[in-house]
Amino acid sequence: MRDDAHFVARCARGLEPQLAAEILEGELGSITRAGHRSVHFRAWRPYDTGVTALRTADDVFLLGARGREAGRTRSALRTMAELAAQANPEELLSHRNALAPHPTARPSGVEVSASFLGRRNFNRYDAEDAVGEALAARLGVPYHPRRTEGAPPPDYAAWRLTLDGTEATLMLRITPRPLHRRPYKQSTVPGSLHPPLAAAMTRLAAIGPGHTVLDPCCGAGTLLIEAALAHPEAGRYQGYDIDPTALAAAGTNKRTASLDHIRLHRADAGRLPLPDTTVDRIVCNPPWGTQVPPKARLAKAPTAWWQELRRVLTPTGTAVLLLPTPTPLAPAIQAGLLPTHTQRIHLSGTPTYLTKLEPKTP
Numbered sequence: 402m403r404d405d406a407h408f409v410a411r412c413a414r415g416l417e418p419q420l421a422a423e424i425l426e427g428e429l430g431s432i433t434r435a436g437h438r439s440v441h442f443r444a445w446r447p448y449d450t451g452v453t454a455l456r457t458a459d460d461v462f463l464l465g466a467r468g469r470e471a472g473r474t475r476s477a478l479r480t481m482a483e484l485a486a487q488a489n490p491e492e493l494l495s496h497r498n499a500l501a502p503h504p505t506a507r508p509s510g511v512e513v514s515a516s517f518l519g520r521r522n523f524n525r526y527d528a529e530d531a532v533g534e535a536l537a538a539r540l541g542v543p544y545h546p547r548r549t550e551g552a553p554p555p556d557y558a559a560w561r562l563t564l565d566g567t568e569a570t571l572m573l574r575i576t577p578r579p580l581h582r583r584p585y586k587q588s589t590v591p592g593s594l595h596p597p598l599a600a601a602m603t604r605l606a607a608i609g610p611g612h613t614v615l616d617p618c619c620g621a622g623t624l625l626i627e628a629a630l631a632h633p634e635a636g637r638y639q640g641y642d643i644d645p646t647a648l649a650a651a652g653t654n655k656r657t658a659s660l661d662h663i664r665l666h667r668a669d670a671g672r673l674p675l676p677d678t679t680v681d682r683i684v685c686n687p688p689w690g691t692q693v694p695p696k697a698r699l700a701k702a703p704t705a706w707w708q709e710l711r712r713v714l715t716p717t718g719t720a721v722l723l724l725p726t727p728t729p730l731a732p733a734i735q736a737g738l739l740p741t742h743t744q745r746i747h748l749s750g751t752p753t754y755l756t757k758l759e760p761k762t763p
């Protein structure tokens with residue numbers, strides 16, 4: 402058994418602060434660095450399975466080896482193979498197996514996924530091959546090159562290599578599937594949220610005991626499900642959507658998550674069937690992006706959206722929304738909602754804004 406462990410959690414760009422906060426609040430360890438899409442931490446308890454339950458992380462890894470990047474030319478590939486030589490793959494695999502069950506304790510092969518910031522005179526497949534062949538030789542198992550063979554077999558050990566322009570980091574994935582692939586998400590709709598981003602939004606909403614939580618355009622239900630999983634103590638979860646297909650998807654997902662108490666109904670978010678000042682928390686990514694057009698009253702009278710949010714929120718309520726880049730907030734302020742937090746997030750290269758609004762006090 403090891404008495405020390407270093408982990409790397411990876412996330413969407415911009416969510417590093419929420420991921421670091423989740424690690425600290427879960428008392429999982431001390432943060433040793435936070436950089437582009439990653440938070441490194443030294444575990445307080447090396448075998449604490451809480452690391453596999455991080456909700457704002459895309460994935461979590463055991464740190465294998467870290468070293469300075471040796472330039473941007475192909476000669477750096479040799480240094481990457483040396484990085485693989487510094488890691489102790491047998492020890493890392495037995496630690497991985499103690500943290501999460503796998504199809505086979507002894508992997509039948511090695512696969513590597515590499516990514517880097519900036520340009521190099523080699524591509525990601527060259528870097529993957531350099532590291533993967535070295536690791537496979539040490540373990541005496543085959544290497545699966547992504548360059549030619551697509552998705553790897555499920556019982557292959559998944560390694561990750563990142564090059565950030567200064568350092569190369571080699572790590573071993575702990576769980577058989579990436580953490581962002583939630584088992585409940587059986588059904589999806591266009592524009593459906595990345596679950597770790599939904600988890601970060603619910604953290605920002607600070608849901609508390611007895612709260613009524615609303616998603617007025619719930620789509621496949623990701624936000625309500627992430628909120629209900631993290632906050633079973635809330636009083637009530639309510640989702641609306643104009644589209645019956647979206648409601649069916651949300652229904653499938655909430656049943657898979659065994660969250661039958663989430664209530665779903667068809668309604669126009671521009672005319673919510675709710676009394677005034679009855680909602681404590683709103684979480685939503687409204688249909689204002691390029692993928693999903695607004696319908697009904699949201700299309701005809703967009704300002705009605707802000708008026709409805711303000712009308713249903715309690716005076717101490719909070720709305721956490723994911724908004725596309727050029728969203729003028731003047732209509733929100735005119736409706737009586739003040740932006741109190743904004744944070745830029747990049748998903749698939751597209752910037753969006755995580756925005757928190759609270760009712761103006763008279």
Ligand SMILES: C[S@@+](CC[C@H](N)C(=O)[O-])C[C@H]1O[C@@H](n2cnc3c(N)ncnc32)[C@H](O)[C@@H]1O
Pocket residue numbers: 590591592593594595617618619620621622623624641642643644647668669670671685686687688689693694695696697698699700
């Ligand atoms: C970006 S999607 C929400 C995705 C959702 N957060 C998820 O994770 O699946 C926006 C949703 O708004 C819904 N919508 C469009 N116009 C609406 C309206 N007037 N009232 C309620 N829902 C509406 C769409 O049907 C769509 O499901």
